[in-house]
Amino acid sequence: MAQAGHPxxxxxFAADDARAHWHDQALWFVRLKRDRQARALPEWxxxxxxxxxxxxxxxxxxxxxxxxxxxxxxxxxAVVHWARDAEEHNRIVHGILAxxxxxxxxxxxxxxxxxxxxxxxxxxxxIEVVDTDLGERIVQLAHERPSHIVLPAIHKKKEExxxxxxxxxxxxxxxxxxxxLTEAARGHLRxxxxxxxxxxxxxxxxxxxxxGVVVCTNEGNADMGTSLPPIHIACMGVEKxxxxxxxxxxxxxxxxxxxxxxxxxTYTSHFHGPMAGGELHVVVVDNGRSALxxxxxxxxxxxxxxxxxxxxxxxxxxxxxxxxxxAVIPGPIGSILSPARDPARHATLPFASSLCGSxxxxxxxxxxxxxxxxxxxxxxxxxxxxxxxKRLAMKLASFVFxxxxxxxxxxxxxxxxxxxxxxxxxxxxxxxxxxxxxxxxAPKKSFRELYGRDDG
Amino acid sequence: xxxxxxxxPCYVDQSYPQxxxxxxxxxxxxxxxxxxxxxxxxxxxxxxxxxxxEETRPLAERFLRIFGRYEHVVAPSGSCVSMVRNHYARFxxxxxxxxxxxxxxxxxxxxxxxxxxxxxxxxxxxxxxxxHQSCHGLRELRLAQGSERVVAPFDKVRQLLAxxxxxxxxxxxxxxxxxxxxxxxxxxxxxxxxxMGRDRIADHERAGAEVITGTDASCLMHLEGLIRRDRRPxxxxxxxxxxxxxxx
Numbered sequence: 001m002a003q004a005g006h007p008x009x010x011x012x013f014a015a016d017d018a019r020a021h022w023h024d025q026a027l028w029f030v031r032l033k034r035d036r037q038a039r040a041l042p043e044w045x046x047x048x049x050x051x052x053x054x055x056x057x058x059x060x061x062x063x064x065x066x067x068x069x070x071x072x073x074x075x076x077x078a079v080v081h082w083a084r085d086a087e088e089h090n091r092i093v094h095g096i097l098a099x100x101x102x103x104x105x106x107x108x109x110x111x112x113x114x115x116x117x118x119x120x121x122x123x124x125x126x127i128e129v130v131d132t133d134l135g136e137r138i139v140q141l142a143h144e145r146p147s148h149i150v151l152p153a154i155h156k157k158k159e160e161x162x163x164x165x166x167x168x169x170x171x172x173x174x175x176x177x178x179x180x181l182t183e184a185a186r187g188h189l190r191x192x193x194x195x196x197x198x199x200x201x202x203x204x205x206x207x208x209x210x211x212g213v214v215v216c217t218n219e220g221n222a223d224m225g226t227s228l229p230p231i232h233i234a235c236m237g238v239e240k241x242x243x244x245x246x247x248x249x250x251x252x253x254x255x256x257x258x259x260x261x262x263x264x265x266t267y268t269s270h271f272h273g274p275m276a277g278g279e280l281h282v283v284v285v286d287n288g289r290s291a292l293x294x295x296x297x298x299x300x301x302x303x304x305x306x307x308x309x310x311x312x313x314x315x316x317x318x319x320x321x322x323x324x325x326x327a328v329i330p331g332p333i334g335s336i337l338s339p340a341r342d343p344a345r346h347a348t349l350p351f352a353s354s355l356c357g358s359x360x361x362x363x364x365x366x367x368x369x370x371x372x373x374x375x376x377x378x379x380x381x382x383x384x385x386x387x388x389x390k391r392l393a394m395k396l397a398s399f400v401f402x403x404x405x406x407x408x409x410x411x412x413x414x415x416x417x418x419x420x421x422x423x424x425x426x427x428x429x430x431x432x433x434x435x436x437x438x439x440x441x442a443p444k445k446s447f448r449e450l451y452g453r454d455d456g
Numbered sequence: 457x458x459x460x461x462x463x464x465p466c467y468v469d470q471s472y473p474q475x476x477x478x479x480x481x482x483x484x485x486x487x488x489x490x491x492x493x494x495x496x497x498x499x500x501x502x503x504x505x506x507x508x509x510e511e512t513r514p515l516a517e518r519f520l521r522i523f524g525r526y527e528h529v530v531a532p533s534g535s536c537v538s539m540v541r542n543h544y545a546r547f548x549x550x551x552x553x554x555x556x557x558x559x560x561x562x563x564x565x566x567x568x569x570x571x572x573x574x575x576x577x578x579x580x581x582x583x584x585x586x587x588h589q590s591c592h593g594l595r596e597l598r599l600a601q602g603s604e605r606v607v608a609p610f611d612k613v614r615q616l617l618a619x620x621x622x623x624x625x626x627x628x629x630x631x632x633x634x635x636x637x638x639x640x641x642x643x644x645x646x647x648x649x650x651x652m653g654r655d656r657i658a659d660h661e662r663a664g665a666e667v668i669t670g671t672d673a674s675c676l677m678h679l680e681g682l683i684r685r686d687r688r689p690x691x692x693x694x695x696x697x698x699x700x701x702x703x704x
Contacts, residue, residue, distance in 0.1 A: 007647070
């Protein structure tokens with residue numbers, strides 16, 4: 001079974017009831033903002049269907065589009081690098097920086113570099129890495145990882161950020177006013193931008209037709225980080241590709257609305273080749289993605305545009321926190337992607353869902369998330385990763401259900417025991433249902449006993 | 457009138473027989489000729505949702521053998537119906553009769569509205585009622601439009617309830633959030649499951665509901681378990697009980 005189990009981590013998070021409810025409310029607020037924006041577009045469902053089709057089409061001939069992208073990006077003056085895995089990605093990025101004597105790097109938020117663990121790799125080689133997205137900078141100063149892919153510091157209250165900034169940035173003790181703290185972070189980051197020798201960004205979309213990469217931020221930090229220093233390194237997973245520039249509008253309309261409930265992100269920046277006298281490097285990373293593409297049940301998970309809407313809507317995520325998933329990408333989509341990478345370590349994640357299906361209906365590219373979670377459960381059981389006790393219980397139940405007489409007898413005995421056993425026995429340690437809940441009633445007669453006729 | 461095979465899920469059979477009886481009364485009042493095949497047990501959903509496909513397959517095959525002969529199959533449970541309609545294909549695709557079974561298995565309210573064309577349920581229920589939208593009915597059977605989707609509003613269960621005399625349907629803050637039952641999830645992830653359930657109950661209580669109703673006795677079993685433990689004043693009733701009781 002898994003090393004890091006979701007149920008235990010979730011129970012620890014939920015044990016602080018006030019905090020878990022605060023977290024739940026904060027994310028639900030984002031979900032409501034998303035709802036308002038989605039409902040403002042009568043064509044919302046058509047947009048989703050269109051996005052799903054574009055993604056499916058792109059995945060069906062990904063190699064062709066990647067080659068087209070490389071040709072056009074190179075023609076525009078960018079250098080395209082290919083990385084098979086995280087290690088190769090980190091080596092390429094470090095190689096570019098080391099060859100140019102870069103020791104100070106500013107980054108805009110990129111879940112791919114989190115996945116590749118780029119920061120510790122570069123820091124171990126003497127490079128200062130500063131995350132410039134405010135939420136990302138907060139978790140970096142706190143020596144934590146993002147707990148959410150769009151709202152990396154959503155688990156922190158403003159008072160906690162005030163303490164952190166007081167210690168790290170010298171803000172006034174006890175200050176928790178968001179405007180004051182943001183201003184302090186802005187001043188601190190301005191110094192980092194001015195001192196940086198290179199800027200690294202993620203990529204929200206890459207366009208095969210133009211060879212351009214597109215980065216969406218609300219703080220303009222990617223633009224600061226790529227226009228001050230002369231070197232821009234853009235890191236992207238192979239799945240970020242769309243075929244034509246005309247396809248992009250479908251996704252930018254869906255992304256901002258789904259992610260934060262804005263009609264559009266504040267900055268949607270297109271990069272076609274380097275700035276005058278500068279360099280643009282695009283590092284294209286596979287790191288397990290082509291394996292996912294080759295596995296039909298989970299292929300659709302590759303369509304994810306990382307909006308985080310499935311996390312905001314997920315009633316389990318909201319009450320268990322991003323860290324409970326023990327993965328770079330948490331929540332419903334993370335629970336599909338993580339077991340593909342390491343099934344032993346993430347075996348509890350596909351079970352960390354009530355399969356309510358809200359994630360599937362909120363997903364802007366219509367990934368059938370809850371059905372994929374269910375499919376994962378089947379795969380994990382087939383791999384022998386369900387605890388023996390649970391598997392045995394299911395085998396036993398299945399046997400009983402195949403034998404009506406046994407089922408009837410079992411029902412009668414069960415109901416009798418429920419009515420007559422002392423409470424202490426019924427609600428013992430074995431009964432996880434009964435710790436916080438009463439057991440269902442145990443009527444004297446079952447439906448089939450009451451409904452006397454022998455029909456059918 | 458069509459010949460209907462009545463499917464009473466195992467936990468309704470054992471723990472909530474009154475829900476099954478109410479469903480029978482309701483269907484008979486609308487002129488349906490019912491058959492209750494006595495060899496039925498469980499659709500296999502608990503095994504399927506645990507990923508135990510090997511243990512599910514024989515139950516799916518059994519279900520087809522028992523219910524395949526009826527023109528329509530009706531059950532007072534959205535999630536068990538969704539199991540047949542949306543999840544049996546893995547086990548039964550291509551088997552004779554499966555297409556017919558899949559197309560003709562209905563949740564109770566869905567059957568009343570879509571097949572029998574019932575517009576007004578008839579009867580009186582002078583109480584404040586909160587409707588708990590069970591997720592599988594909502595998002596797998598599309599009994600209502602769902603808060604995530606941008607489509608014209610509709611709600612088959614609410615429509616039946618709203619037609620009762622004297623009823624007040626309360627408005628929830630989160631109209632269709634999951635109650636946290638989720639089958640084995642309720643036990644595997646007990647902490648989150650119970651928090652979800654309590655939040656659901658609190659939403660209904662804030663809205664002034666005296667009764668929480670819904671299409672799935674399993675969701676209601678979870679909510680009722682919390683309500684009784686916490687000694688909350690609100691009551692739980694399956695929609696079949698509510699509708700059948702309202703008719704007199």
